[in-house]
Amino acid sequence: MTGPGPTIERVCVVGAGTIGSLYAGHLARVADVTVLTRRPAQAAALNESGLQVSGKSDLRARVTASHEPDGIDDVDLAIVACKAVDLPSTAERLEGRFRRAAVMTVQNGLGAEEVVRLHGEWPLISAVTFMSGTRRSDTHVEYELDTATWMGPYMGGGPPYETVQELEGLLIAGGLEAEAMPDLRPAQWSKLIFNSAVNGVAALTDLPHVQAFAEEEEFADLGHLLRGLIDEGKAVAAAAGIELHDDPWEMNVRAVTRGETQRSNYAHIPSMLADVRAHRPTEVDYISGALAREGERLGVPAPLNTAIYRLVKAREASWR
Amino acid sequence: MRVCVVGCGAVGSLFAAHLAGVAEVWAYDLQRDHVEAINDGGLRVSGVSDLVANVRATADPAEIPPCEYGIVATKSMHTEDAIAATARVFDDGAVCSVQNGVGNEELIAPHVARVIRGTTFPAGHLVEPGHVEQDTGGETWIGPFEPKPAAMEEVERLAGALSEGGMETIAMPDSRGAQWTKLIFNAASNPVGALTGLPHGWACERTDIRALVRGLVAEGRTVADALGVELDSDPDELIDHATRVAHDHKASMLQDVEARRPTEVDFLNGGISRFGREHGVETPLNDALWALVKGLEHSWTRQERR
Numbered sequence: 001m002t003g004p005g006p007t008i009e010r011v012c013v014v015g016a017g018t019i020g021s022l023y024a025g026h027l028a029r030v031a032d033v034t035v036l037t038r039r040p041a042q043a044a045a046l047n048e049s050g051l052q053v054s055g056k057s058d059l060r061a062r063v064t065a066s067h068e069p070d071g072i073d074d075v076d077l078a079i080v081a082c083k084a085v086d087l088p089s090t091a092e093r094l095e096g097r098f099r100r101a102a103v104m105t106v107q108n109g110l111g112a113e114e115v116v117r118l119h120g121e122w123p124l125i126s127a128v129t130f131m132s133g134t135r136r137s138d139t140h141v142e143y144e145l146d147t148a149t150w151m152g153p154y155m156g157g158g159p160p161y162e163t164v165q166e167l168e169g170l171l172i173a174g175g176l177e178a179e180a181m182p183d184l185r186p187a188q189w190s191k192l193i194f195n196s197a198v199n200g201v202a203a204l205t206d207l208p209h210v211q212a213f214a215e216e217e218e219f220a221d222l223g224h225l226l227r228g229l230i231d232e233g234k235a236v237a238a239a240a241g242i243e244l245h246d247d248p249w250e251m252n253v254r255a256v257t258r259g260e261t262q263r264s265n266y267a268h269i270p271s272m273l274a275d276v277r278a279h280r281p282t283e284v285d286y287i288s289g290a291l292a293r294e295g296e297r298l299g300v301p302a303p304l305n306t307a308i309y310r311l312v313k314a315r316e317a318s319w320r
Numbered sequence: 321m322r323v324c325v326v327g328c329g330a331v332g333s334l335f336a337a338h339l340a341g342v343a344e345v346w347a348y349d350l351q352r353d354h355v356e357a358i359n360d361g362g363l364r365v366s367g368v369s370d371l372v373a374n375v376r377a378t379a380d381p382a383e384i385p386p387c388e389y390g391i392v393a394t395k396s397m398h399t400e401d402a403i404a405a406t407a408r409v410f411d412d413g414a415v416c417s418v419q420n421g422v423g424n425e426e427l428i429a430p431h432v433a434r435v436i437r438g439t440t441f442p443a444g445h446l447v448e449p450g451h452v453e454q455d456t457g458g459e460t461w462i463g464p465f466e467p468k469p470a471a472m473e474e475v476e477r478l479a480g481a482l483s484e485g486g487m488e489t490i491a492m493p494d495s496r497g498a499q500w501t502k503l504i505f506n507a508a509s510n511p512v513g514a515l516t517g518l519p520h521g522w523a524c525e526r527t528d529i530r531a532l533v534r535g536l537v538a539e540g541r542t543v544a545d546a547l548g549v550e551l552d553s554d555p556d557e558l559i560d561h562a563t564r565v566a567h568d569h570k571a572s573m574l575q576d577v578e579a580r581r582p583t584e585v586d587f588l589n590g591g592i593s594r595f596g597r598e599h600g601v602e603t604p605l606n607d608a609l610w611a612l613v614k615g616l617e618h619s620w621t622r623q624e625r626r
Contacts, residue, residue, distance in 0.1 A: 201612065204612050220593075224607065225607070303535065308608075310528040311516055311612075314528070314529050318516055
């Protein structure tokens with residue numbers, strides 16, 4: 001061994017929602033984990049009773065939590081796991097902190113790294129995650145889909161690839177699925193296109209991600225719309241010079257097949273649908289909106305993604 | 321003149337009540353309490369009009385004598401069943417659709433002797449059984465349905481009777497322009513309301529939604545052009561007009577969605593899409609909104625098990 005020893009020993013998870021809790025709970029098995037929450041009550045609860053993960057994993061983790069950045073010691077890695085809509089305010093709280101850390105963003109869609117970059121020069125790791133779960137309480141999360149997190153050095157300034165590979169190993173050792181990639185954009189765009197189609201349609205139809213999303217028998221079947229949205233996204237990706245990692249239509253078909261047949265009582269509720277049902281702001285600006293904007297910038301029309309974007313924005317306005 | 325109104329909801333009741341002043345009017349409707357109330361105390365219209373009319377109502381087509389005219393005013397998804405049930409009444413009659421969207425006349429034609437294509441603007445709502453409030457006035461345009469036409473004199477006679485009864489109606493040789501103008505207006509405004517939850521003006525004041533609505537209108541216009549239909553006014557101007565005069569109005573499709581009733585989207589965006597395909601015109605936005613509203617309807621039938 002001539003390479004450096006382990007460099008990621010202390011991890012701060014920023015945002016203890018479902019995804020953040022899944023990282024924190026699993027990584028606590030193999031690293032020193034701190035959690036930066038938004039609410040004091042959640043930090044207190046985590047310090048008192050630890051973090052429980054049930055479902056695909058079964059564990060209780062001891063973590064150190066604080067609702068104030070001052071309460072968190074320096075770390076080697078920060079995972080920013082808040083929702084995209086909370087990212088600007090969350091990134092602002094990190095300004096001037098974690099000077100030796102790499103920072104990983106796991107938000108849906110495009111543009112998270114650019115938001116974080118406004119607040120610090122950390123080496124950034126781009127990531128997309130396919131795992132999902134449900135929050136049961138401030139200290140308990142159910143792990144539902146044990147699918148991977150894909151990670152790569154941010155093209156606008158990331159750590160050495162070896163750091164990302166080390167993180168991959170750490171996540172796997174903690175019990176999560178992970179894959180490091182020298183260039184994440186093909187995966188990031190695959191998920192962006194998938195999410196733009198699936199989340200937008202779910203948010204507007206009130207349907208979980210069910211078989212209907214892949215049906216193309218009748219002319220008005222949703223599968224045609226999903227395919228149209230995905231084809232537009234692929235054209236925008238091609239114009240951006242990105243070769244997709246995974247075909248988003250195949251991802252759609254695989255997801256509904258898994259959801260409906262392997263567990264007949266399970267249908268995934270995409271996060272944007274959950275947001276709409278709870279009358280919360282959605283991440284549509286970072287998803288369909290990002291795709292529509294990229295299309296416009298590159299001169300590739302994306303009228304269907306634009307229509308979805310507009311409808312979801314207007315839907316948000318209906319409960320304000 | 322003997323007329324049977326098929327589907328005596330809000331719009332059907334406006335026709336039935338006004339015509340009753342100048343003709344013998346029968347009403348076919350499946351809502352029993354409404355039928356009973358009409359037979360007991362007459363059909364009452366308040367609001368823009370104010371009258372109580374003598375109308376014979378029934379849920380049993382066998383009770384209805386042969387009629388010279390039919391006026392079909394059901395929701396579009398009930399056209400097929402309603403006309404199949406009452407067809408015998410119109411063995412030698414002319415049947416006029418005054419329904420929303422396109423495609424109703426095509427469903428009526430196989431069952432009856434002659435068909436009239438109609439479009440109506442007056443609207444109302446059911447207050448209680450036997451009582452309809454008329455919310456808006458406006459004209460009705462009728463003309464022969466080209467593939468199985470009523471004679472022009474027949475169309476004019478019906479228009480005359482309706483106008484005399486107080487429903488101003490214009491007979492025209494080609495009534496497609498009026499129908500497609502209203503269709504394009506409705507197909508652009510209704511699904512947007514249904515999917516966003518916003519009243520008409522709230523939605524169309526937003527520049528993003530207005531741009532989407534303009535795109536939907538443009539597709540409808542292209543299909544109308546391909547069919548050789550000349551619109552009788554500009555649907556975009558109607559949209560802006562409605563933003564001013566019906567700012568807080570919830571589109572009927574939004575009302576349907578809020579009540580979890582099936583919508584008429586198959587005959588609105590679905591109609592534009594279908595006629596577009598038949599004439600080689602692509603209508604991607606209408607296709608998309610059609611599928612989204614169908615998806616939303618589908619969500620009500622799905623029991624979520626978690």
